[in-house]
Amino acid sequence: MEFSRRNFLKGTVLGGTAFSALGFDLAPVYAQTSSLKISRASETRSTCPYCAVSCGVIIYTIGDKAKNAIPQVLHVEGDPDHPINRGTLCPKGSSLEQDILNDRRLLKPQVRRPGATDWEDISWDQAYEEIAQKVKKTRDDTFIEQDANGKTVNRCEGMAFTGGCTDTNEFNYLAVKSMRSLGVCYLENQARV
Amino acid sequence: MADRKTLQAVMISGHTNPSPGFAMQRDLEVCKLVDTTTCIGCKACEVACVEWNDLPFTPTTFDNTYQTMPETGYHFWNLIKFNEHQNPDGTIQWLMRKDQCMHCADPGCLHACPADGAIVKYANGIVDFNQENCIGCGFCVSGCPFNIPRFNPSTKRVYKCTLCSDRVGEGLEPACIKACPTGCLKFGTKDDMKFIAEERAKQLRDNFGWQNAGVYDPQSVGGTHVIYVLHDATDPERYGNLPKDPQIPWSYTWWKWLFKPVLGTFALFGLLGVLAHHVTHGPRVPQPEPPKKDDNIGGAY
Numbered sequence: 001m002e003f004s005r006r007n008f009l010k011g012t013v014l015g016g017t018a019f020s021a022l023g024f025d026l027a028p029v030y031a032q033t034s035s036l037k038i039s040r041a042s043e044t045r046s047t048c049p050y051c052a053v054s055c056g057v058i059i060y061t062i063g064d065k066a067k068n069a070i071p072q073v074l075h076v077e078g079d080p081d082h083p084i085n086r087g088t089l090c091p092k093g094s095s096l097e098q099d100i101l102n103d104r105r106l107l108k109p110q111v112r113r114p115g116a117t118d119w120e121d122i123s124w125d126q127a128y129e130e131i132a133q134k135v136k137k138t139r140d141d142t143f144i145e146q147d148a149n150g151k152t153v154n155r156c157e158g159m160a161f162t163g164g165c166t167d168t169n170e171f172n173y174l175a176v177k178s179m180r181s182l183g184v185c186y187l188e189n190q191a192r193v
Numbered sequence: 194m195a196d197r198k199t200l201q202a203v204m205i206s207g208h209t210n211p212s213p214g215f216a217m218q219r220d221l222e223v224c225k226l227v228d229t230t231t232c233i234g235c236k237a238c239e240v241a242c243v244e245w246n247d248l249p250f251t252p253t254t255f256d257n258t259y260q261t262m263p264e265t266g267y268h269f270w271n272l273i274k275f276n277e278h279q280n281p282d283g284t285i286q287w288l289m290r291k292d293q294c295m296h297c298a299d300p301g302c303l304h305a306c307p308a309d310g311a312i313v314k315y316a317n318g319i320v321d322f323n324q325e326n327c328i329g330c331g332f333c334v335s336g337c338p339f340n341i342p343r344f345n346p347s348t349k350r351v352y353k354c355t356l357c358s359d360r361v362g363e364g365l366e367p368a369c370i371k372a373c374p375t376g377c378l379k380f381g382t383k384d385d386m387k388f389i390a391e392e393r394a395k396q397l398r399d400n401f402g403w404q405n406a407g408v409y410d411p412q413s414v415g416g417t418h419v420i421y422v423l424h425d426a427t428d429p430e431r432y433g434n435l436p437k438d439p440q441i442p443w444s445y446t447w448w449k450w451l452f453k454p455v456l457g458t459f460a461l462f463g464l465l466g467v468l469a470h471h472v473t474h475g476p477r478v479p480q481p482e483p484p485k486k487d488d489n490i491g492g493a494y
Contacts, residue, residue, distance in 0.1 A: 007472050034355075036363045037247075075244065078371060088374045094240035 040064065041074050045082075048093045049166040052190050055093055056082025073100045099166065135159065139182055156183035163189030200321075200362050204314035206306030220316035223361055224386040225370060227291045228393055228422040229432065230406075231377035234259060234273050234289040238369035238378060242271040242293075245357065245368035265292060267343035270354040271369055274433035290421070290432040291369070291378070294341045294354035296320045298415030301441035302353075305336025318383065318418040321358045324350040338414060338439030356418065386420060393422050413438050 041060040048055040056079035063069030076096040080087035089096075099105070109127040110119040122130075142158025161179045163172055172189040179187050201220060239261060242248070248268045256263050259275045271293045278286040300320045303312040311326040312333060322333075322342070329349035333342045342351045357367035365371075370380040379389060390408040397406035407426025410416050421435070429435035 011468055011472065034359045036359050036365075039363065077241070077245075077368070080371075085374070087371050088376075089237060089241070089372050090374055091235055091237040091240045094237050094244060094372045097244050 038075050042071065045079055048089065048096060049099075049168075050090075050092050050096075051165060053084060055079075055085035055089055057089065057093065057096060073097060076100075135182070143183060154183050155185050157185065159184050160186035161188070165190055200315035200317060200319065200358060202313040203316050204300070204303055205310055206303045206312035207309035222318040222383040223356070223418060224318070224381065224383040225296075225356065225367065225419040226379040226381075226386040226390055226422070227419065228377040228379070228390075229288065229290050230393075230397060230403075230422060230424055231375050232273070232289040232291065233375055233377075234275060235374060236261065236273050237372040237374055238291060239269070239271050239273060241368040241372035242354075243269065245360075246270070246355075265341065265343060265353075267345040267352040270294070270352070276431060276433045278431040286424070286431075288424070288432050290435065292433060293369075293419065294320065294356065295339050295414075296354075296356055296418035297338075297439075298417065299441070301336040301338050301414065301439075301445060302333035302342055304441055305332040305445040306330075307332060315358065317361065319356045319358045319361060320418075321355050322351060322353060324348070324352070327351055332445070336441060336445045338436055338441060340434075383416075383418065390420055390422050394426070397422070397424065409435065411436070411439050413440055 038060045042063060042065050044059045044061065046057050046059050048057050057076050058079045059073055060075040060077075061071040062074055063071055065071070078085050078087040078089040078093070109122055109124060111122050111127070111130070112119050138158045139156050143156050144153055147153050159182070161175065161184055163175055167175070167189065175189050176187065243250075248270070251266075251268055253262045258277075261272060262269065265272045271291065274290045274292045276288040276290070278288055280286060296319055298318065300312070300314060302322075303314060303320060306312045307330065308326050308328045310323055311328065312320065312322055314320045327350045329344070329351065331342075331344050331351065333351055334340075334344060342353045344351050357365070357369075360367055366380040370378045379386060381389075387408070387410065390410075394406045394408050397403040403424045405425040405427045407423060409421040409423050409426060409429055421429075421432075423429060423432065425431070429437050
């Protein structure tokens with residue numbers, strides 16, 4: 001048998017390869033985790049609109065607010081610096097991203113007529129018109145200028161107003177002003193901020 | 194650079210033990226603490242999980258409980274299990290337990306997995322699935338003592354809770370922990386969580402009359418990186434089939450620790466034999482080529 005330098009080198013390389021293949025390599029292995037989707041997103045602090053607790057949230061949007069980047073909401077989570085919730089959120093608040101992104105959001109006014117089983121799409125103009133007519137009629141019918149003792153009260157007991165959880169501060173201010181001016185007492189707009 | 198988000202792997206599926214790089218670096222072991230005694234079943238952690246991981250929405254199944262669905266799914270990694278337990282004295286306990294991957298120190302799924310790199314355990318204790326390496330055999334499903342990995346028939350891959358390895362790798366807490374409004378979920382080092390859990394269990398025993406209150410950190414799988422504080426640690430089964438003594442099937446541990454090195458040694462001897470043959474008999478002599486048939490008239494030549 002001829003044991004040349006060439007065969008010795010061949011054997012070394014082959015043996016080393018075999019050892020590596022069987023898992024004797026010594027370099028540490030770093031596995032790739034999926035990248036953090038919010039690492040370079042823009043952070044905007046906001047308030048959860050759902051209930052009166054008013055938890056602080058951070059809204060993460062695509063891009064760094066550069067002129068040509070069209071922001072889109074990427075993720076919403078609690079604001080750790082907010083004194084009310086300190087980063088936590090309830091299940092509804094945790095789903096806040098869906099308040100913006102979900103394709104099942106209601107985007108136009110709907111009405112369910114008395115006796116009807118289904119909701120009917122109507123235009124904004126028609127909605128305003130019908131609401132105005134009903135408000136006028138109800139107020140004319142149920143307005144009380146003086147109570148039983150002859151005291152001036154100027155209230156309208158035939159109507160109630162409920163604000164929605166996603167109404168803004170400004171909207172709630174206008175709602176209170178306009179409802180008070182109509183004499184509505186049963187008034188709730190959910191604002192506690 | 195995207196590869197900043199890396200965690201050191203200390204155990205790799207389908208890989209001969211020990212993993213390359215094992216004990217090469219210090220790292221803090223992280224842990225989730227679930228205090229079942231203060232969980233109110235609000236499911237904020239469920240929603241936070243679905244939102245952070247962008248899991249698809251699917252119709253849920255009603256099974257006469259408050260549970261979102263009967264079991265976790267490949268698109269739903271974190272489920273609050275609602276259990277009504279009747280005590281011997283006739284009183285009812287309504288128990289809520291956050292069910293998700295337990296991130297065992299000695300993971301059954303990883304032992305069962307034959308695909309190289311499909312399941313890894315990082316130095317910080319997180320057990321993660323890499324779906325690009327997954328071959329969809331489903332061994333991890335049967336190897337898991339907690340019934341956690343879920344097979345997705347459309348992608349033919351298996352999915353489970355990652356303990357938000359992307360967030361933890363960047364120094365953040367997991368999404369479920371951050372959301373929890375009652376503070377029943379906590380996140381930190383394993384040592385700190387064990388300490389807080391034991392303190393809470395002691396408080397439950399001394400001040401609240403739960404004589405058997407304790408911490409669930411099963412040593413039969415080397416401890417877990419999700420630990421529970423239970424009202425009655427002697428009977429974890431009442432919390433929706435939490436096994437008292439979780440075991441990895443022996444068939445899934447033996448094949449890797451015994452058969453694979455043995456077969457690897459045989460393979461090594463085979464290679465040495467080839468080498469010896471090459472050295473003693475020399476390289477393969479080229480054989481004379483068979484005479485070409487003259488049938489390519491009209492071809493390229």
